[in-house]
Structure formats: C-alpha cells, structure tokens
Amino acid sequence: MSDPTHARRASSFGARAAAYAQHRPDYPREAIEWGLSGTSGTPRRVLDLGAGTGKLTLGLTALGLDVTAVEPDPEMRAELERAVPSAKSLAGQAERIPLADAAVDAVFVGQAFHWFDVPDAMTEIGRVLRPGGVCVPMWNYEDESVPWVAEFTTLGRDGARRPASVENMREVTHPAFEPFESDRFRHTQRRTAESLLETIATYSLVIVSAPEESAALLARLRQFLSSNPATANGEFDLPLITTVLRARRRRGNFALDLDQSGGSTLGS
Template sequence: MTDVHGSARDGYAREAKAYAHGRPDYPEGLLGWLGEALEISHGKQVADLGAGTGKFTALLLRSGAQVTAIEPVAAMREQLSAALPAVKVLNGTAQAIPLAAQSLDALTCAQAFHWFADERSLGEIHRVLRPGGHLGLVWNVRDERVDWVAEVTRIVERYEGSTPRFHTGEWRQAFAGARFEPLRLREFSHQHVGPPEQVIVARLLSVSFIAALPDERKHWVAEQLRELIASHPALKGRTEVAFPYRTEAYSTRALD
C-alpha cells in the first residue's frame, strides 16, 4: 500500500468500524444524479474507487449497475464485504486500478478523490473508462454555517497537519491538462440523524488524521466533543440530533 497516504492507511485500518458506524449515508437525490449526470443504469459497468466500507457502493447498487468496489485498506474491505456480501471487492489503488482498459462505463469516488488527486491517478482512471465514460466525485461536507458544526471543526482541525483534504480545493489542480471535460457541480442538502454519540463523536473519530492519533489524544478529542454536546443549547440533553451536510457531486467525461 505504498500509494496510500499514511493517515488513510493507519487511521482507516484502526477505525474501520467507527467509519462504518459514524459516517453518514448519502442523500436520495444522488440516485437521480447517478442516472442523469453519469448515465449509470441497469447493466452498466461501474467501479467505486476508494470504496471504504461501502457507504456509496450501496447507493450505486440501487441503480442496477454491475458494481465493482476497489479499496486498498483491508479493514475497510472487510466492513464492506460484511455489509454488501454480493459485491465484488478488489484490493487496489487509484494509481494501479486492477481492471482492464476501457472496461467501465463510469467510475465514482466518494469521500476519496482528494487522497489521490494527481496526474497519475487521473491517467489510470482514464485508462479504465470507455471513450466518453463518466467520472463522478462526491463529498459530504459539514455545513459550518451552523455554529455548533463550526465548533466541531475547530476541535478537530488542529490535528489536520498536511493531510490531504477536500476543503483546500487542491484536488482540482489534477484536472489541469487532464483528458476530461470541465467538472460540473450539483449540490444537495443532507442530514445525518441519530444519537449525538454516533453522528458527532463516532463521525469525527473516523476522520483519518483523528483515527491515526495515539489513543490518549483521540480520547481527548472525544471528550471535547462530548463537552460540546453537553453544553451547546442546540445539543444539550438531546437523544437525537441532525448533523447538517452539504453534499457536493461533480461529474465529468473522459475525452478521447
């Protein structure tokens, strides 16, 4: 796994269960977007790259497509196979996709592309797509216009370091000169509803650079999150909260 960033390799290996438990699913509107923007439908050949525990893979399956999940972290593949036993799961990276050239109608990356956004990865993605094949990039982004969500970010961002992140926008640079059409954006509102221990604490403990922390520091992060839950007026005393997200979905097509 030399092509996998250390924060992803170590953090996701240690906290795969927290990822499966704490991460939100995706808005229903994306199912229509898969068909409209990516032309994914029954029988199409699709790969979910950096599939993790299969959160997005499950949505892809509902399109009727033939879906292959590709994930380099063994602990994540185990969670995916347990949740979606009928899905073909392969060990692979964006720099070495274990599929034949021009074998896919579409490829998706959910919560993942920022990890491997470079010329080499886009070249590999282009290789496995058929001419005119579709690439979809999706992120659930915390809606920091809500004050307590902004406070959650402040608690965890001090540990971010040089970890690749969606919010920096640096991932866009990989498309300069790449053989893809300009990216098209669709936005969806989304909420992760559940107990605060799940949708706030477990969710943030699943962030790669938090999951990779020594146990003592990780415990300290969890305690700060619990203190926020216990004291903020919008969270205090609630057995269920709605964590707001803005889902950004980007689509493009491979050029010949």
C-alpha cells in the same frame, strides 16, 4: 506518495473499519444521480474506487447498477463485503486499477480522491472508463452554514476539519477528461452525541494522533455537545453537505492525447 504523514493517514482507516462502517454517513441518492447524469448513454457498469466499507457502494447498488468496488485495505474491504455482498469486491489502488480498458461507464470516488496520486489516478481512471463515461468524486462534510455546526467543527479543527485539498480538486485537469463540474446537495444524518464522537474518531488525523491528543479533542467536543441545546438531549439531525464533482471522459485517442500533453495537472 512522497509525504509520509499523508501516506500514513491515507492507510490508517483499517484500524477503525468497523466504526467507519457503523458511523460514517451515506450519500444522498440525488447526488449520485447527478453524477451519473454526466454520462453519455445509459450507465450500467460502475466502479466505486477507494470504496472503503461500501458507503457509496450501497447507494450505487440501490440504483440497480452493476457495481465493482476496489479498495486496498483488507479490513475496510471485509466490512464492504459484509454490507454489500451483491457488489464485486477487488483489492486494488487508484493508481493501479485491476480492470480492463474501457470496462466501466462511470467511476465514483467517495471521500477518497484527495488521498490519490491524482495525475496517475486520473490516467488509470481514464483507461478503465469508456469514452463518454464519467468520473465522479464525492465528499460528505458537516454543513458549516448552520451556526452550531460551524462552532463544533471550529472547536475540533485539529481533527475534524475538511482537507484543504478538497477545494483544489475542482482545478484538476487531464487530457482524457473534460473540465470538472460541481454541485452540492444538502442532507442529514440522525445522530446522538456519542455516535457523532464515534464518527470523529474515524477521521485519519484523530486515528494517527497520540492517544492523549485524541482523547483531549474528543473531550472538548463531548463537552460542547452536552451543553449545546441542539445536541444535548438524545437524537438530533446532523446537517451535511455532499460536494460532487464530475468530468466526462473525452472521445478520441487517449494514448495520443497523453503523449502530446505530458499528463495531468493540479491547478494552483
């Protein structure tokens, strides 16, 4: 990646791997099933790419799928292997996936697609997917249609705001893939004020910020949570939205398609 700040943030999560594993939300089953339903035929072999600590890996294995998880960070991968010992865990990157051609029926990406070098990653995903297989990026974010949640994320926008690039991902095109479709799924995570703050502390911009800046952000958010009626007294449900994209791998001569088109594009 050419942007050193982006690269630093992308590689920052290992420092908070244990907290990430404990506090980040999982993914709703219906969102995973919607992604899988874009596959032609019955999906069996699935890749979780940029798998982190295995939050999405767990949901995939719960469906009885044969899951391979690829994650570059050793601390994150160690948490994944503890959480999901039934999944095959490999070191690797989206731009250099350590799998054979047409090895899987689906490639899922939880909370990581915006960190990839997207054109190169889409080419690699297309290589390891069988024709008719599906690429499924997913993101969990707070449901800002709920007033107190919108106020909370606005207050913490320096560290808690979703990357603008997530919306741009809808416009990704690649000759090996049909256009992306999208859907959204509501769910909740049981939280306390402190566990929610622990989650915010796993966000990349908070991790890489100067300690005094991170402390000031978390203090602002703690004050809000202690005075907000919905969050001030013990446990509460944090409303979440899971945004899911899916694009089916085209049939035909992938290599020829790439030669003729010149690769993939990210629409403006």
